Amino acid sequence: xxxxxxxxxVYLAGMLAMGxxxxxxxxxxxxxxxxxxxxxxxxxSGTMAAIVLGGASTIGxxxxxxQYGLSGAxxxxxxxxxxLALSVFFSARIARLKVYTVSEMLDLRYGGRAGVISGVVMxxxxxxxxxxxxxxxxxxxxxxxxxxxxxxxxxxxxxxxxYSTLGGMWSITITDMxxxxxxxIGVLLLLLPIAVVKAGGFSEMKAKLPTEYxxxxxxxxxxIFTYVLIYTFGMLIGxxxxxxxxxxxxxxxxxxxxxxxxxxxxxxxLAGAVIGTAAKVMYPTLPSADxxxxxxxxxxxxxxxxxxxxxxxxxxxMSTSSGALIACATVANNDIWSRLRGVVAKEGEGxxxxxxxxRAFILLMGxxxxxxxxxxxxxxxxxxxxxxxxxGGLLVPILGGLLWRRGTAxxxxxxxxxxxxxxxxxxxxxxxxxxxxxYYGLLASLAVYVVVSLATKPTDAAVLTAWRERLAxxxxxxxxxxxxxxx
Numbered sequence: 001x002x003x004x005x006x007x008x009x010v011y012l013a014g015m016l017a018m019g020x021x022x023x024x025x026x027x028x029x030x031x032x033x034x035x036x037x038x039x040x041x042x043x044x045s046g047t048m049a050a051i052v053l054g055g056a057s058t059i060g061x062x063x064x065x066x067q068y069g070l071s072g073a074x075x076x077x078x079x080x081x082x083x084l085a086l087s088v089f090f091s092a093r094i095a096r097l098k099v100y101t102v103s104e105m106l107d108l109r110y111g112g113r114a115g116v117i118s119g120v121v122m123x124x125x126x127x128x129x130x131x132x133x134x135x136x137x138x139x140x141x142x143x144x145x146x147x148x149x150x151x152x153x154x155x156x157x158x159x160x161x162x163y164s165t166l167g168g169m170w171s172i173t174i175t176d177m178x179x180x181x182x183x184x185i186g187v188l189l190l191l192l193p194i195a196v197v198k199a200g201g202f203s204e205m206k207a208k209l210p211t212e213y214x215x216x217x218x219x220x221x222x223x224i225f226t227y228v229l230i231y232t233f234g235m236l237i238g239x240x241x242x243x244x245x246x247x248x249x250x251x252x253x254x255x256x257x258x259x260x261x262x263x264x265x266x267x268x269x270l271a272g273a274v275i276g277t278a279a280k281v282m283y284p285t286l287p288s289a290d291x292x293x294x295x296x297x298x299x300x301x302x303x304x305x306x307x308x309x310x311x312x313x314x315x316x317x318m319s320t321s322s323g324a325l326i327a328c329a330t331v332a333n334n335d336i337w338s339r340l341r342g343v344v345a346k347e348g349e350g351x352x353x354x355x356x357x358x359r360a361f362i363l364l365m366g367x368x369x370x371x372x373x374x375x376x377x378x379x380x381x382x383x384x385x386x387x388x389x390x391x392g393g394l395l396v397p398i399l400g401g402l403l404w405r406r407g408t409a410x411x412x413x414x415x416x417x418x419x420x421x422x423x424x425x426x427x428x429x430x431x432x433x434x435x436x437x438x439y440y441g442l443l444a445s446l447a448v449y450v451v452v453s454l455a456t457k458p459t460d461a462a463v464l465t466a467w468r469e470r471l472a473x474x475x476x477x478x479x480x481x482x483x484x485x486x487x
Contacts, residue, residue, distance in 0.1 A: 004307030005145075011182070011311045015163050015318065018174045022167020029354035032168035033100050033330055034246040043177060044257035048244050049264045050176035050183070052079055052235065054320025055136030056383070058187065058313055059293045061269065065276020066292035069213025073273035078227040080265030082235025087258025090402060092251035094242060096473035102239050102398065103335040108470055109401035110409035111463040117416055119335030121393045122239045126328035127369065128386035129240065133321035134160070134373040140294075140313050153373050156317070161366030164322045165359055169247060172322045179315030186312025190305055191297070192271045198300050199278035208281050226435045229442065230387045237398045238390065240320075240327040251473075325369060329361040337361075381432045388427065392441030393420035396449045404453075405464065411453030419445025 026032040039047065057076045064072030099105055103119040137156030138149040147155070163171045199205050205213075212218040235241055248254035279292040282300070286292060297309050376382055396419065397412035422444040426437035 003304045004310065007304065007307030008311055008314070011314065012159055014178065015159055015175050018178065019163025019166035019171040022163070022169075022171025022174060024167075025170045026168045026355060029100075029358065031170060032355045032358055033326070034243065035169040035173050037095075037098070037247060038249040039173065039247045039253065039257075040249060041253050041257040041260075043173065044244075044248050044253050045260040045264070046180040047173045047176040047247070048083070048241075048258055048261035049268075050180045050315075050319035051240060051244055051323035052083055052261070052265060052320075053183065053268055053316055054133050055140075055313070055317035056132070056320075057265075057268065058183075058272065058316040059136060059290060061272030062276040062279065062293040062296075063289035063291075064219070065273035066280050066286070067276070067289040068219045068273075069209065069215070069277050069280075070270075070273050071216055071218035072276055073269040074219055074224050075227050075231065076269035076272060077266060078224075078231040079235060080262045080269060081228070082232035082262075083241070083258060083265055084262035085232065086236050086241065086245070087255055087262055090236065091245050091248070091254035091258050093402065093471050094245045095248045095251060095254040097470050098246075100243070100246065101331055101335050102237065102242050102394070103331070105242075106397060106401060106412060109459075109463075109467050110397075110407075110412050111460060116336060116339050117413060118394060118397070119331050119339070121389055121416060121420055123328060123331045123336060125386045125390040126239055126324050126331060127365070127372075128382050129238075130321055130324035130328050130365070130369045131372045131376060132383045132386075133317055133324055134369050135376065136317045136321075137314075140310060140317065150374050154370060156314070157321075157366065157370040157373065160318055160321050160325065161363065161370070164325050165362045165366065168355075168358065168362070169243070169326060172326060173247065175322065176319045179319045182308070182315045183312045183319075186309040186315075187275075188268070188271050191301070191309050191312075192275055194301060194305075195275045195278040195296055198296075199281040205277060205281050209277065213277055213280070222435065226438070229438055230384075230391055233391050233395050234387050237394050238327075239331055240323045243327050243330065244323070325366055326362060328369075329358060329365040332365060333358055333361040384432055385427065388423045388438045388441065389420055392423035392438055392445060395419075395442065396445040400449055400453075406453055406458060407449065408453045408456045408459050410456040411449045411451075414452040415445040415449035418448040 028036075030036050053076070057079065061072065061076045064075055066072070094105070097105055097108065099108065101119070102122055103116075106118050134153055134157045138152040141147055141152035141155060145152075163175060167174075196202065196205075200208075217224070245254055245258070248257065275296070276289075276292050279286075279296045283292070283295055286295060293313065297306055297313075301309055393416050396415045397407070400407040400415070401412065419441050423437045423441035426440055427434070430436045
């Protein structure tokens with residue numbers, strides 16, 4: 001394992017070096033939180049693909065392939081569909097707003113009264129996303145170094161917190177690009193063909209497995225529908241995703257770069273399912289489907305290649321973890337803490353203090369994430385609650401604000417409150433992993449949004465005029481001139 005260890009150590013050292021490099025660039029709030037809003041199409045595509053394809057998409061995607069066959073691709077596939085929908089229909093308008101958080105968008109659209117409550121919901125979602133990503137380090141470091149769960153979480157979490165705190169979005173963007181390349185080589189170009197060959201090829205896989213393993217809908221229609229509600233719609237409204245959209249230097253970058261990233265996700269989804277199906281042929285009696293990835297890597301790959309593929313898994317986890325962490329810290333500082341203090345910083349005012357403040361919040365949230373990850377056992381339950389709250393509470397007021405002029409602040413606040421409360425109450429009644437909470441919570445949020453909006457006074461004409469100006473890209477600062485690293 002010496003060669004594999006060397007590959008991993010070089011990779012981790014490189015991540016820390018990127019953090020140090022990013023610290024030298026992040027000298028303003030805009031540079032620190034959204035990379036100066038000047039990423040070009042190639043860097044934007046890579047970092048967007050990296051943020052959405054994390055440990056759940058890699059280790060979990062292979063596990064679903066092991067359990068269900070090719071239809072196990074649906075979870076990651078719906079993530080790709082959500083990213084495509086965001087990029088084609090909404091990303092250009094979102095990028096033109098020149099804000100930092102989803103709650104700031106809601107304030108602009110509804111007149112400044114939706115921020116705190118939506119910020120709390122978004123903060124809970126991003127916190128749990130960061131926690132679940134951090135827990136995944138335990139699986140990877142256990143295979144690498146045979147260390148216990150707590151040490152693995154602290155080791156992986158500390159590295160991510162370090163480079164994220166140092167350079168903010170610049171560090172995360174550069175590390176994401178490295179992680180995207182490592183992930184592509186490790187999973188798509190190495191693990192996928194090796195797994196198929198080791199399993200005897202597709203003909204041997206079909207001969208040894210039940211026919212439902214090759215049924216595109218074998219996982220079940222209800223499960224697919226739930227994935228669409230949670231992941232496809234979740235991609236449309238998550239702070240971690242929007243914060244990457246804010247980094248685009250132009251409308252076309254956000255639209256076409258995101259489309260490339262979404263298409264990449266579709267390919268990655270199928271690759272994970274095929275790898276998992278191959279693992280089922282080789283190891284038909286694994287104790288857990290999620291063990292499929294680590295088992296096939298540990299037992300079937302040659303020295304050096306094994307280290308690179310494990311680095312790819314580590315890259316997938318780190319990219320999601322760092323993206324969720326900076327999103328969580330941004331929401332906590334800008335949408336909750338600053339509002340509670342009655343302080344709203346403006347662009348250009350106290351930029352250095354803004355960087356210090358956001359850096360401190362990343363460090364604080366990072367420590368909290370590591371502590372919660374150590375204490376928490378059930379990852380699936382935590383992530384399910386987070387996504388249910390996000391979709392049930394925020395999907396309707398966000399998309400309603402973008403698509404329906406008659407939506408009002410009262411309707412938005414009611415939708416967030418009723419949708420979120422319905423999800424929590426239904427989880428208590430049906431169970432954490434039930435599908436009903438997000439179904440009925442979303443319907444309740446939609447009904448309340450429409451009824452209350454129609455029953456209350458329309459949004460002030462001046463607010464709507466300012467909103468349309470921002471959507472058109474007028475009345476906002478122009479992004480800085482791109483430099484060579486943004487191509």
